[in-house]
Amino acid sequence: MATRYTDEFRCDAVRIATTSGLSRPQVVSDLGVGLSTLNKWVQKHQHDNMMLGPHEDVEQEKGRLRKEVRLLREEREVFKKGSNLLCGPKLMRFAFIDAWKEDWSVVFLCRIMQVTSRGFRAWRSRPMSRRQRDDMVILANIREQHRLSLQSYGRPRMTEELQELGLSIGHGRVGRLMRENGIKVIRTQKYKATIDSNHTFNIAPNLLDQDFTATGPNQKWAGAISVAIVARTDGASLATWTSEGWLYLAVIIDLYSRRVIGWAVSNRMKRNLAIRALDMAVALRQPSKGCVHHTDRGSQYCSNEYQRSLSKHGFKVSMSGKGNCCDNSMVKTFFKSIKAELIWRNRWETRRQAEGAIFQYINGFYNPRRRHSSPGGKSPLAFERKAA
Numbered sequence: 074m075a076t077r078y079t080d081e082f083r084c085d086a087v088r089i090a091t092t093s094g095l096s097r098p099q100v101v102s103d104l105g106v107g108l109s110t111l112n113k114w115v116q117k118h119q120h121d122n123m124m125l126g127p128h129e130d131v132e133q134e135k136g137r138l139r140k141e142v143r144l145l146r147e148e149r150e151v152f153k154k155g156s157n158l159l160c161g162p163k164l165m166r167f168a169f170i171d172a173w174k175e176d177w178s179v180v181f182l183c184r185i186m187q188v189t190s191r192g193f194r195a196w197r198s199r200p201m202s203r204r205q206r207d208d209m210v211i212l213a214n215i216r217e218q219h220r221l222s223l224q225s226y227g228r229p230r231m232t233e234e235l236q237e238l239g240l241s242i243g244h245g246r247v248g249r250l251m252r253e254n255g256i257k258v259i260r261t262q263k264y265k266a267t268i269d270s271n272h273t274f275n276i277a278p279n280l281l282d283q284d285f286t287a288t289g290p291n292q293k294w295a296g297a298i299s300v301a302i303v304a305r306t307d308g309a310s311l312a313t314w315t316s317e318g319w320l321y322l323a324v325i326i327d328l329y330s331r332r333v334i335g336w337a338v339s340n341r342m343k344r345n346l347a348i349r350a351l352d353m354a355v356a357l358r359q360p361s362k363g364c365v366h367h368t369d370r371g372s373q374y375c376s377n378e379y380q381r382s383l384s385k386h387g388f389k390v391s392m393s394g395k396g397n398c399c400d401n402s403m404v405k406t407f408f409k410s411i412k413a414e415l416i417w418r419n420r421w422e423t424r425r426q427a428e429g430a431i432f433q434y435i436n437g438f439y440n441p442r443r444r445h446s447s448p449g450g451k452s453p454l455a456f457e458r459k460a461a
Contacts, residue, residue: 078106086111087118147177151185163188164205165253167196211235211242212250223414223438224259230444259418276375280391281367285403287329290457291360294334294388295367296325296350296374297404298342299412320424322411322431323347323373325354326404330460331445332453333407333435334358338428347373348382355386362387369393369401411439 078086090100090111101108154173159166166186170193173182183190218226218234226234228248235242251257287293299322321342325335335354339346347368366388368374374392383390393400415434421427441454451459 083114084118087114090115091118147181148185151177151182159187162253163192164196167193171197208246208250211240211246212254214238214240215247215250215254215256219256222443223418223434224257225410225414226444227258229446230450233444233450259413275380276370277390277392279394279400280365280389281400283400283402285328287327289460290327290329291358291364293328293365293367294325294354294360295328295401295404296323296335296347297369297401297408298323298347298371298373299408300342318424320427321346322408323350324404324407325350326407327358327453328403330453330456331403331407332440332457336431336435338424338431340424342373344373344376344379347371347379351379351382360386360388363389365389365391367391367393367401370395407439410443411435 337349
C-alpha cells in the first residue's frame with residue numbers, strides 16, 4: 074500500500090534537499106522516502122516556481138535595469154539644461170554644477186559635464202577673477218537689453234546697444250556670453266497672401282526701382298498691408314490669434330529713417346484701411362509735393378479713391394513689379410519684425426487688445442528704441458534727431 078505524504082512533509086523534504094547541503098541519498102535515508110520520489114518532488118517544485126514567478130536572478134536584473142533607466146533619465150534632464158556647455162570652457166561647466174548641486178550630486182554632475190570633482194572644489198575655493206566679474210556685469214546688461222528688445226537683438230545689435238551704454242566690449246565677447254547662456258533671438262515663420270493684384274485699376278511705373286536710400290525725410294515713402302492676427306474656427310492652434318477673427322495692419326514708412334509714420338488696423342482688407350494709414354502719415358509729416366509714394370499692386374492702392382488722395386497731396390506714385398516682393402522689401406522687413414517680435418508670441422481675446430499691443434510696439438519700441446541694420450544701426454527717431 075502506497076504511503077500518502079502531506080503537502081507540508083513534501084515541502085520540508087524539498088527544502089532540506091535543496092538548501093541543507095546534504096546529498097540526496099542522505100536525505101532519503103533520514104526521511105525514509107524513495108530517491109525517485111524525492112527527485113520528482115524537487116522537479117515539480119522547480120517547475121512550479123518557474124510558472125508562478127521569476128527567479129531571483131531575474132528580479133536582480135530588473136532592479137539593475139530600473140536603476141539604469143533612472144540614471145539615464147537624470148542624465149537626459151542634465152543634458153537638457155546644460156548641453157550647450159559641454160563644448161564651452163570649464164568655468165561655465167563649474168558654474169552649472171554649482172547651480173544644480175542641490176538637485177543632483179556633485180559627482181554625478183561632474184561626470185556628465187566631463188570635469189573632475191577635485192577641479193570643481195578648487196574652482197569654488199578660488200577667488201573670482203576681474204574678467205569673470207566683468208563678464209557677470211556685462212551678462213546682466215545683456216539680459217536686460219534682451220528683455221527690452223523683445224528678444225530680437227542678435228550679437229551685432231546687442232554689441233551696439235552695450236557700447237552706447239558705455240561698456241567697452243567687442244562682438245566676440247558679447248557673442249560668447251550670449252552663446253554660453255543660451256540667449257538667442259526668437260523667430261517664427263508664417264505666411265498669408267494679402268495682395269490682390271487681380272483687378273482692372275491702372276498700374277503705376279516702378280519709380281523706386283529698389284533704390285531705398287534717401288538724403289532726407291519725406292523724399293520716399295513706402296506702404297503695404299499684412300495680416301496681423303488670425304483666428305481659426307476649427308479649433309486649430311496658431312502662434313497668435315484673437316477670438317474675434319482676422320485683423321489686418323497697413324503701414325506707411327519713411328525710407329529715410331525707416332520710421333513708421335502712418336498705420337491703421339481693420340478686420341477687413343479694404344481701401345479704407347490703406348487710406349487711414351496714409352491720412353495719419355500726411356497729418357504727421359505734411360510732405361511737400363514730389364515725395365515718392367511706393368506700394369505693391371494691391372487693389373487697395375490702385376483704387377480710384379486712394380489714387381485721388383495721392384494726387385491731392387502731390388505724391389509721385391510708384392508701384393512694385395508684378396510678383397516681385399523685393400521691390401517693397403523695406404516694408405516687408407518691418408512686417409517680419411513685428412510678427413516675429415510681437416504678433417506670433419502673444420494671444421489676444423479681442424481686436425482692441427491686439428490694436429493696443431501694436432500701438433505700443435510701434436510707438437514704444439520700434440520707432441524710438443529698436444536698432445536697425447540701416448540707417449546707422451540706430452532707431453528711426455534717434456537717426457532723425459542725429460541728422461537734424
